[in-house]
Amino acid sequence: MDPVVVHAVPTPWQVLGCGNYAAVLVHPHFSDIVVKVYAPGRPGRPEEVEVYNRLGQHHSFSQCLGFGENYLILKRWFGVTLYDCVHRGIPIPNKVIQDIDDALEYARARGLNPHDVHGRNIMVVDGRGVVVDVSDFLVDEDCGAWEDLKNAYNWFYRPFILPLGIKIPHAVLNLVRSSYRQSRRVRSWAKRK
Template sequence: MNSDVEKLVESVFQNLLPEIQIKSIHPHDPVDVQNIPDCWELLGAGNYAAVLYHVNYSDYVVKIYAPTRPGFEEEVEVYRRLGSHPAFSECFFAKDGILILKRLYGITLYDCIQRGLRIPKQVMKDIDKALEYARSRNLYPHDIHGRNVMMYHGRGLVVDISDFLHQEKCSKWNNLKRGYYWFYRPIISPLKLRIPNFLLNAVRKIYRIATLVKKYIQQKLGIGK
């Protein structure tokens, strides 16, 4: 552990944790984050955890799991298997639901579509290669959607690897690629369309419902057993 990480760990336990409040109200909605102390900035909030950074240590992020939310031990194991790879973050500290990770800079593909920013094919290729690397490390890329992958200087990054131990089949990335090649590249990108947030959220919710319905029907019909 280098000196910057040691100082950051000290700040987390002395300044951040005594003040911040992270609550998970519903497992399918982002956690609620309140009382962020000075010198700390919120980068994002997922369904199980919040991600922040300290202004004096901006090359690292601190991921804090909400109380009672699962997945911390699994995420630590995923980072152990991944090691160091340019398309993934890297873990430098893990304890009591807290991870200190290498910060990945960029913009999510979800936000690119919302803002009308062009997503080159190289981004999709980089993500494909990164997921193949993860499979070579005995991992199972899971829950890869527009908010969990990013673009930085025209290259692709994978942000969230917390579910990479889940062995069940996940088609989110393949579905995203289909949307990219069938709809985004021929229509949205040339016209530089901006898709509003409410419409993207509506698509996300419809996709989730359709996935649950499909899974229920498959279970009833005994498909996939």
């Protein structure tokens, strides 16, 4: 699926980020909340509300404060995605990885199945890890995204990128991400055989 593209937003709304399903907007007069607008024809809005209901309040997850047919109102995180940290050379402490492990364990204890936990769905907020996107946590299917990300962190990021303070261009990050995705597809296909 291609990422959502925003062609225009009414003044003074601003786009905070886009994924494969939705665009996330903020209004400067209400800067501690965001509106996640699902693009026409892209599924998942009701499921995401259900996931937030099951999660309740937890320091590593946002909260759903309201919703409409194609949008959710969420608590805003003031942070930087892991993807942008690596791109901008902002150090990602090991604590962030532990926080996400704990958060996903909490989600599992609530009967959810953490899914699609990748570098754009995690943010560093004041040195702590938070999960910004829980939309696929009801998907009943294994997903190795988080384990792949942790391996990349431990074997590649921590020994090489972090000490050298290297900034990785978007093109390289996208290439790494798509090759991991491809390898996950092959692995799950091989598992089903």
